[in-house]
Amino acid sequence: TTLRCHDQYTHNHSVNVSLLSMALANRAGYPKVELADLGLAALFHDLGKSTIPTEVLNKPGEFTDEDWIAMRNHPTEGVLILSRTRGITNLPGRMAAAAFEHHMNLDFSGYPKLTVPWSLSLTGRILTITDCYDAMTSSRVYRREPMSPSKVLNMMFSKSGKAFDATLLKLFVNCVGIIPIGSLVMLETSELAVVLKPSVDKANAERPFVRVITDPQGNAVDHGREVDLTEKDETGDFRHNIIRLIDNTEYKFDTSRYFV
Structure with missing residues (x-):
């Protein structure tokens, strides 16, 4: 405090x-x-x-x-x-x-x-x-x-x-991987997500497991889905992508609560 x-x-x-x-x-x-x-x-x-x-x-x-x-x-x-x-x-x-x-x-x-x-x-x-x-x-x-x-x-x-x-x-x-645990990221859908754990795929270390915590408009969501960013669709393209890292203070999010 x-x-x-x-x-x-x-x-x-x-x-x-x-x-x-x-x-x-x-x-x-x-x-x-x-x-x-x-x-x-x-x-x-x-x-x-x-x-x-x-x-x-x-x-x-x-x-x-x-x-x-x-x-x-x-x-x-x-x-x-x-x-x-x-x-x-x-x-x-x-x-x-x-x-x-x-x-x-x-x-x-x-x-x-x-x-x-x-x-x-x-x-x-x-x-x-x-x-x-x-x-x-x-x-x-x-x-x-x-x-x-x-x-x-x-x-x-x-x-x-x-x-x-x-x-x-x-x-x-x-x-921690290339993107550290607890980092806040924005997906291509404009949803915000918190990094839960590093990717198990060393060739795609920049694609960690994340939990979505907002909708595309920035509204917080409860029990957001977990996403493995190494997952691909039927065409071989990645289903989700990170477009940028977010400073936690920018959105006033305390990401520590997702690890308690």
């Missing part, structure tokens, strides 16, 4: 990162009983941004030195907020790691900068990947058009073994 009231993008981003982190951890063999804890930790990874003025978070121009100081302090601020949160008597290590380590990078080229020896946790390695991926594939006030998933993945692979854990990054690509 704190993040939703402070900044809608950060709230949506946190939900997306939580979903992506659980999906990656599941693919990496995380114990099922621990997935919910990881998802909760990921949900609060950017809580420190609630201390940053919205005019800085949503600034269309370049950051000043003061702005950058505030941004780079948000991991530390997040841990401090969590440690003071009522109901959390002993701050779980996974939750602290998610807040503190998600911008560090595998080679510690990110922030916060440390002066003591440190070993990046598995939670931190997962969040480094999922946080970066969702941030770069989302539109922002300073970047109206989100980068394509394939372009972002190519950039991330160029930093494999440096900023990102190489093994986890490969698992992540296998997990």
Whole structure:
């Protein structure tokens, strides 16, 4: 609630990162009983941004030195907020790691900068990947058009073994496909749909399973049909096609409810 009231993008981003982190951890063999804890930790990874003025978070121009100081302090601020949160008597290590380590990078080229020896946790390695991926594939006030998933993945692979854990990054690509789980897409029928799972056909990785959530006029529909976008008609043409990716905030849709 704190993040939703402070900044809608950060709230949506946190939900997306939580979903992506659980999906990656599941693919990496995380114990099922621990997935919910990881998802909760990921949900609060950017809580420190609630201390940053919205005019800085949503600034269309370049950051000043003061702005950058505030941004780079948000991991530390997040841990401090969590440690003071009522109901959390002993701050779980996974939750602290998610807040503190998600911008560090595998080679510690990110922030916060440390002066003591440190070993990046598995939670931190997962969040480094999922946080970066969702941030770069989302539109922002300073970047109206989100980068394509394939372009972002190519950039991330160029930093494999440096900023990102190489093994986890490969698992992540296998997990989310070219179009990530939870993405909102528009079909050629003008219906909106949410991506449920990647395509099982590697040759058509850009054609995931989706659930239709609106009619062509944009009205929400209950119990929308599931569609396998690799299905073809009797002539051999695909029955349905994605015409564009949609930023979730554009239509005010919280796609996380389709995975609960």
